[in-house]
Amino acid sequence: MKLYDYILSPSCYKVRLMASLTGVKLDIRPVDFHPGTEHRSPELLALNPAGSIPILEDGDLVLTESSAMLAYLAAKAAPEWLAGSRPEEAARVQQWLSFSGRLTASLGGARLHEMLLRPGDIGALQTQGVAALRELEAGLFEQSMRGMRFLAAERPTIADIACFPYVALAPDGGVSLDPYPTIRLWSRAVRSLDQFLEMPGIHRLHELKPEPHVEGSEA
Amino acid sequence: MPVALSVDLPAGTVVPARLPAGSVALWRSASGRPAASADRCPHRGMRLSHGFVRGEALSCIYHGWSYGQAGHCLRIPAHPRLAPPETIRVTTHRVEESDGLIWIAVGNPLSQPPRLTGFAPLRSLTVLAGVAAIEAAAGAKASLEGLLELSEDARNICLLLSAQDDGETLAHVLIKGEAGPADRVAASRTAESLRRKAEGLQKKEITQ
Numbered sequence: 001m002k003l004y005d006y007i008l009s010p011s012c013y014k015v016r017l018m019a020s021l022t023g024v025k026l027d028i029r030p031v032d033f034h035p036g037t038e039h040r041s042p043e044l045l046a047l048n049p050a051g052s053i054p055i056l057e058d059g060d061l062v063l064t065e066s067s068a069m070l071a072y073l074a075a076k077a078a079p080e081w082l083a084g085s086r087p088e089e090a091a092r093v094q095q096w097l098s099f100s101g102r103l104t105a106s107l108g109g110a111r112l113h114e115m116l117l118r119p120g121d122i123g124a125l126q127t128q129g130v131a132a133l134r135e136l137e138a139g140l141f142e143q144s145m146r147g148m149r150f151l152a153a154e155r156p157t158i159a160d161i162a163c164f165p166y167v168a169l170a171p172d173g174g175v176s177l178d179p180y181p182t183i184r185l186w187s188r189a190v191r192s193l194d195q196f197l198e199m200p201g202i203h204r205l206h207e208l209k210p211e212p213h214v215e216g217s218e219a
Numbered sequence: 220m221p222v223a224l225s226v227d228l229p230a231g232t233v234v235p236a237r238l239p240a241g242s243v244a245l246w247r248s249a250s251g252r253p254a255a256s257a258d259r260c261p262h263r264g265m266r267l268s269h270g271f272v273r274g275e276a277l278s279c280i281y282h283g284w285s286y287g288q289a290g291h292c293l294r295i296p297a298h299p300r301l302a303p304p305e306t307i308r309v310t311t312h313r314v315e316e317s318d319g320l321i322w323i324a325v326g327n328p329l330s331q332p333p334r335l336t337g338f339a340p341l342r343s344l345t346v347l348a349g350v351a352a353i354e355a356a357a358g359a360k361a362s363l364e365g366l367l368e369l370s371e372d373a374r375n376i377c378l379l380l381s382a383q384d385d386g387e388t389l390a391h392v393l394i395k396g397e398a399g400p401a402d403r404v405a406a407s408r409t410a411e412s413l414r415r416k417a418e419g420l421q422k423k424e425i426t427q
Contacts, residue, residue: 079250121404134411141342145400178235178242179345180225188232203280207231207271 001026004044004055006033008115010108010165011066012054013199018070018161020197022078034116070158083159085176092152096139096159102132103166110173111166122174129175133183136167140182149189156193164190168202220381221332221365221391223317224340227251233277234269238325239384243312244268245321248275253316254288255307255323261292267309320379320391332413333364336391339378341406346388346414348421350380353388356417369409378413390414 002098003019003026004011019026031053032038038053048055048064056063056072063069067132074081083090106128113125140150148154151163168187170177177183190196200202222236224243233246235258242258244267256277258266265281272278276293278285282374284307285297292305292307313324319336346353354360354367361367375395380388392410394403 113383138407138411142404145401145403145407178237181223181234181343184234185227185229205271206278207273209274 002029002057003027004029004047004053006031006039006059008200010034010111010169010199011052011104013165013197013202014066014067014161015054015056015073015166016199017197018073018081018202020195021161021193022073022076023074023195024073024077024079028106038216042154043144067158067162068101070097070161071219074158080155082163083152083157089152093157093159096151099132099135100159100162102128103136104164106132107166107170107173107175110175111169112173114173126173126175129170129173133167133175133177133180136163137180137182140186144182144206146183149186151186156190160186160190165199165202171203220323220325221320221379222255222323222381222389223321224343224391225316225321226340227343228321231272233268233270233272235266236323236388238312238323238382239253240259240325242266242268243323244270244277245314245323246272246277248272248288250275252288253314253321255312255314256286256290257311259309260284261307261309324329333366335379335393337396339396340379341376341392341394341403344390344392344412344414345412346390346417348388348414348417349386350382350388352377352421352424353380353413353417355420376403376409378410 003015006026033053038044039053045051047062050064052064054066054069056069062213082094109120110122110125110129113120113122117176125166126204143151150156168181196204223234228234228245228247230247230251231249236245237241243367244258245255247253256267259266260267260279262284263280263281267277269281270278270280274287277288284292285294286309287293290308290311291305292303294305295301298405315322315332317332319340322332350361359367359370360361361380365380367380369376369384375398377393379391379393381390392406394406403405
């Protein structure tokens with residue numbers, strides 16, 4: 001399975017993270033997104049006319065939407081990451097998968113503006129980002145009242161992985177995460193998962209491992 | 220002032236909190252003791268609230284300098300054999316925890332935090348509006364301690380308001396003790412509506 005990948009892209013990271021959590025080995029093909037704009041090269045446009053990354057290729061299956069890639073990886077290797085049979089759970093997975101597109105547009109737009117100087121109304125993008133974070137905070141709070149730590153169930157699903165990266169990187173776009181205690185707990189729960197994978201700007205929880213011991217420090 | 224809900228600070232974690240004096244790293248040790256320090260590592264200025272808690276110490280994410288609850292530096296990983304000098308320390312603040320809320324002392328308060336008789340904390344919201352706009356939205360006045368009782372159909376909810384230095388307000392939503400999960404979800408939605416209304420009033424006032 002081949003992933004056309006850019007290390008700093010939160011959408012590409014979703015796929016790398018999902019693959020790591022589900023134990024799928026990806027063949028990573030790095031794309032020079034910045035400054036090379038290789039995603040708009042004839043070779044990649046032939047695969048994805050929309051000119052976006054990530055692209056996931058498996059045989060003659062070519063996926064260009066990250067949510068579809070998460071669903072594919074889960075269905076193939078770890079179906080417990082998909083919605084169960086309860087209608088509410090199935091609906092919540094779809095709800096937050098769609099919602100993740102708004103995170104990409106708002107927080108992701110603000111991040112592209114701040115990091116790669118993409119044109120855009122930064123004030124409006126940040127305001128939309130705050131609105132999305134408030135919605136997520138309220139949704140997660142309500143889930144906690146139902147005894148559930150994750151967006152759609154008591155266990156993590158592809159919906160959590162679809163929402164996590166752009167939220168965790170919100171400060172890159174000048175949007176603070178300080179006002180959201182429930183998002184903080186959820187982010188911690190995601191980063192506590194076995195086989196959690198880092199990306200630049202999203203680090204693992206250092207306290208989960210014992211303090212590194214330097215040779216001879218007891219001298 | 221009330222800065223966070225106890226449930227939002229599990230053992231072994233650190234969160235950012237705000238005081239008039241600036242940002243604070245509020246943390247709870249593995250054994251469950253809360254502490255608060257200035258949100259700035261004296262080494263390179265990184266926010267300590269971005270750090271992590273291991274055992275009874277708070278560590279900076281940047282170079283791992285770690286601090287005890289009294290603020291003194293315990294360990295500098297790059298110099299494992301060095302006992303950090305007494306002079307390396309972070310300013311600390313007194314912390315009190317009662318009725319599910321964490322309070323940080325501002326100055327030298329003479330009294331203990333007020334008791335929340337019959338109410339339990341539900342969640343904390345940041346409101347981009349001042350206390351006056353929230354009072355106007357609720358149609359009620361806050362007490363000296365910052366307690367605002369909602370009227371009519373939301374009698375089981377109460378807000379504990381704490382004004383921030385930038386005109387924002389931290390609102391802790393409190394609910395009558397015996398409420399079930401559905402009541403709690405409804406109370407959270409009521410508080411969100413009140414926030415929308417208060418922020419709308421605040422915006423109107425600014426544009427006038």
